Amino acid sequence: MTKRVREILGYYDSENAGVRSNLARMLNHGKLAGTGKFVILPVDQGFEHGPARSFAVNPPAYDPRYHFQLAIDAGCNAYAAPLGFLEAGVAEYAGEIPLILKANNHDVLNEEKDPALAVTASVKDALRLGCAAIGLTIYPGSTQEKSMYQEAREIGEEAKAHGLPLVLWSYPRGSGVSKQGETALDVVAYAAQIAGQLGANMIKVKPPTAFIEQAEAKKAYDANKVPLEPFSARIKHVMQSAFDGRRIVIFSGGAKETDDSLLNTVRGIQAGGGYGSIIGRNSFQRPKPEAIALLGKVIDIYKG
Amino acid sequence: MTKRVREILGYYDSENAGVRSNLARMLNHGKLAGTGKFVILPVDQGFEHGPARSFAVNPPAYDPRYHFQLAIDAGCNAYAAPLGFLEAGVAEYAGEIPLILKANNHDVLNEEKDPALAVTASVKDALRLGCAAIGLTIYPGSTQEKSMYQEAREIGEEAKAHGLPLVLWSYPRGSGVSKQGETALDVVAYAAQIAGQLGANMIKVKPPTAFIEQAEAKKAYDANKVPLEPFSARIKHVMQSAFDGRRIVIFSGGAKETDDSLLNTVRGIQAGGGYGSIIGRNSFQRPKPEAIALLGKVIDIYKG
Amino acid sequence: MTKRVREILGYYDSENAGVRSNLARMLNHGKLAGTGKFVILPVDQGFEHGPARSFAVNPPAYDPRYHFQLAIDAGCNAYAAPLGFLEAGVAEYAGEIPLILKANNHDVLNEEKDPALAVTASVKDALRLGCAAIGLTIYPGSTQEKSMYQEAREIGEEAKAHGLPLVLWSYPRGSGVSKQGETALDVVAYAAQIAGQLGANMIKVKPPTAFIEQAEAKKAYDANKVPLEPFSARIKHVMQSAFDGRRIVIFSGGAKETDDSLLNTVRGIQAGGGYGSIIGRNSFQRPKPEAIALLGKVIDIYKG
Amino acid sequence: MTKRVREILGYYDSENAGVRSNLARMLNHGKLAGTGKFVILPVDQGFEHGPARSFAVNPPAYDPRYHFQLAIDAGCNAYAAPLGFLEAGVAEYAGEIPLILKANNHDVLNEEKDPALAVTASVKDALRLGCAAIGLTIYPGSTQEKSMYQEAREIGEEAKAHGLPLVLWSYPRGSGVSKQGETALDVVAYAAQIAGQLGANMIKVKPPTAFIEQAEAKKAYDANKVPLEPFSARIKHVMQSAFDGRRIVIFSGGAKETDDSLLNTVRGIQAGGGYGSIIGRNSFQRPKPEAIALLGKVIDIYKG
């Protein structure tokens, strides 16, 4: 085990050895094994956006096994998906790559202003599927945030008692935040803090923009001269907000974009001290060789 | 054990020995050990107001371990924080200072007129983290107060059965009270009474102003000549309202203010028979040496 | 055991012996022991109206122990209070007077048109505190009455299975009734009936006025010449409405009033066949000797 | 409440108010109310020895109601019986006398050398029957003592949490003790100690003889000159063994004997500081007037 991996595990020394062992499984898997960095493949878009929007552009991706193989071939640390996608491939791939069970989901057939997510899998599911972690999304800013926080807490308590790390996707939305505000620096940093306070072991947030959403927060950013540029400075601020870097924070990729744009984002995450990327649509919506090539470049950046 | 500590424990003689032992742990810890007085460090602002508003002014405070050490160095009776902040430091600080798990929380990404809090930790969490108490906030005056009272009662019953005292932060807000009314004398006294009736062993309220919010209450204050001045008379009235002083009431600090102003408030709390102060932003938003110096002065006042 | 007490217990012969034993404890306690009549001291005003409105006029009453002693000294059958007030005195007074745990409460910081109450204590609380009964308020006429009826029923079912009688304070309020209608004869009689139908063993209602609120009811009162005067005739009608007198109905005192007025009300209750009075503010808002003198006169009337 | 009753309740100050209230019910009932002394009528012989051996000598005693009435007429503090006998009379006698549910039993159709008892009633039974306590027998010295101790502990924990005192009949028998040893001073004192250590609030033992059973114990009695005579000195020693008199210990009557013999035993219990007698066969196996006369004499002795 490398010194850096030991150091990171040290941040979790009040968690039981089961949680730490599963964190170690992810930290020591794939092409970034031992570096303390992560590239994770998440595929919940089929549930979140519908199958055609997700897979029509690259039809082999309709097959759940495609994504296991892609994550393995690309050398990712882990593969994250909802219950059905894992159940449909796990028998073939058991033991080949750490899995994260995405245990709540939301679809756009019912798209409210203030959404909540349905709990769609259990801690016991994660255990029987051999997962290395369980993941949940919360929407801070939604009028329904209370129920999501409470579900995260309850499932997190059960998961950690059974040795499974809790991963929270913390994505602000709803009445409390503007569309632009969803990726505002203050809001993203706040989202990371909330996830950490709820007991998350790993946190997923969106890359922050230079916008500040909340008037009260703006005063603090101005008064204390928290830099909004360059992008890497914003990443650094998010890491501070995640317990001064003592929680693993991974940045999501979002909608499909050009390679250059994505790689620039990755360079900023690396420069700002982020732990890595979770790259879904920019992976599985390309032909596999292209995806592997792109993820290879991402991994090279994180190798430093 | 001092005579005063025994006297205070005597107010709780219908609680089990576990609850009384944990109250004793806090009463007998830190520089105020044995005096029957309290200075507590609470750090839930990261969740309640966001990380930059809380910590940007004093960046070492982004690190959860900072606050454990600050509370220890300052000689506080206890340190109170949400699940994540406790989990991120407790392995290093186990047994060094009594802990209060702040088990519900609210953020300002979703800021309703009538807020409710999410339950973000459990009694079992408090036990496995070695806490001396569990704390919850209630918002009397919110249209959602019913759910908060019921959560306080349920969690309180479970906590006390397991030997953990119940601490209630009783902070009136919502449609039922005006902004000015949130700290009105009648409202603060009422908030203390409600917390006590819900079974709280320790009660946190804001320092009361000389304003009276409720018309019906005003009649009672006028008719019975309840004095509104000086500040210490208001503290005395709040203590009466907390079962004639037979419940521990601690007064919060609120927003950052000048040392003189804060110390005057503390002198008034002491003169009026209050049990002490819970000082968050006025502690961790200063450089550590300044914070310790200020808390030292607070402690000196309470030492009498 | 007197013949009258046996007769009253006979009305409850489908309840288990635990419920009947606890009814007997109250029927056989205090200066009215054995008469089948009740004078009960209730002190939930601290929660319901706030501490200053409740106790400023008689400051010793801020101390929870004051009320236990008052109820004992006055020779009441029982003392009723919320969780906090009972917990703060019961260790000292265990076994000295039957206790009723007031297990839901409402405050006026949030005063809606259609209020609901929060459940603030449990059946297990009542058992560990040694109570002889558990009490709940319902607000017939509130748009939220369904939740209150259901909580009353559920808690009542659990209470009675554990040998604890269910006491219901049945106080019409909310959109469904006018202010004047809250004490209208038809409404009070209806409130008594609802409480009985929900399984209450003891029922608290307000003394009825000669007003009839509901048009459909008015037709029935007129057609059948139900007398509205004198006051004792209205009491008699309420008793009929409480299963022809086969449920214990106690009449509340309400706001502080002159001795003559209160004693006239008591004479009417006695003449009309009521079971007694529950006298809060007219007891604890006077100096103790005056309160005991007044309650002594009330008791003398009920002794007949 | 008398000073002596308060003093006794003070021995139980780590128990909840429910347990103390029910102890107070027994301490304040019957002709010995307020004295701190007990005379209890137990009728489990029908189960333990069979009906003819128990009741043929006084046929009205076949009727379960006979024993309720006898306990009431004699002025006992409480009446103790198994589930069936209580269920068959309690509807008629609810609230008239404190009841103790004898919740385990043994019969002589199956008479082993090392007996265990069957659990024949529950805490919930005791609550629905309105009992003031729950009672169990243990047989220290039986090879099956482990199961009995564990049942006593489990039922005791549940009972006390629900406000019911635990009464233990501690009757040594089995391979570990000789027939003579069952009432040996060392064995009876030991039985009282074991019951207290198991958490019993009230303890029933047999009057001790001057015999010492255990060789190791004999050394201690000799070395420390623990007096074996007179009988009252042995009672005193048993009381010491029951936490220095801080647990209520009642002495059983045993087989039917002459009035003089029984009254002499009672005088010794009184002189030695015992809390009273539990008198079964010497009560219900005589014609009722004789039984009441005899119990009257017993009560007179305990009145002092």
Add this chain to the structure above:
Amino acid sequence: MTKRVREILGYYDSENAGVRSNLARMLNHGKLAGTGKFVILPVDQGFEHGPARSFAVNPPAYDPRYHFQLAIDAGCNAYAAPLGFLEAGVAEYAGEIPLILKANNHDVLNEEKDPALAVTASVKDALRLGCAAIGLTIYPGSTQEKSMYQEAREIGEEAKAHGLPLVLWSYPRGSGVSKQGETALDVVAYAAQIAGQLGANMIKVKPPTAFIEQAEAKKAYDANKVPLEPFSARIKHVMQSAFDGRRIVIFSGGAKETDDSLLNTVRGIQAGGGYGSIIGRNSFQRPKPEAIALLGKVIDIYKG
């Protein structure tokens, strides 16, 4: 917190913070606070050997409160006793000294060759009594050892999940070991190892003699030249057997002996690296001033 206490807590870094906090409570209490050494007062002899054999030599010790006060006055780290003895004093002494609930017990009225213990208290009892640990005895070598090991494991799992350390008294007896073998070096070392393997956080064993019981073990002791003399070498071997000193091992005192003999044993424990002594009969079977003087000498030795 001293460096040594931190070091010891470090041996338990896979336990949760609750367990470590409670270990710290004991390590930081009494005259040995901070040294990493222990002197504990255990009083379960009343149950184990009977009251007269335990207390007749020093009659004030019949009173359960005597032992709380003795442990406090002597400056012990903790006081250990069965349920009844703790319940009978804890209300008075809550928060004054760390308590260990001795949760299984055995008596000598039933003295089998292969004894088992009865579970006589629960984890919830320990929590409501405010205990710092829960303790159980196991008898390795008894044919019934399986049930004891399993109870220890089950109760230990529940205790540790609730933040309570598990203390095991590991006392070989039964068919598997000769009388002399009960304190044989190989057997005592084996007993310490078994307790550690069962998850014990603290282990109590008897001081080992130079005898080797088991033939197979003797070969290993001879072949590897494990020294049997002096006494401190045997202690050192037991400490090695307790995970190379990474588990707290306390040595019991046994039957009453001369001061010199006992102090020599203590010197050997100290020289051999033991963590301390648990001294029952040599404490409470002397007049209190003598006991405090002797314990003072023991403490001085451990202070080094």
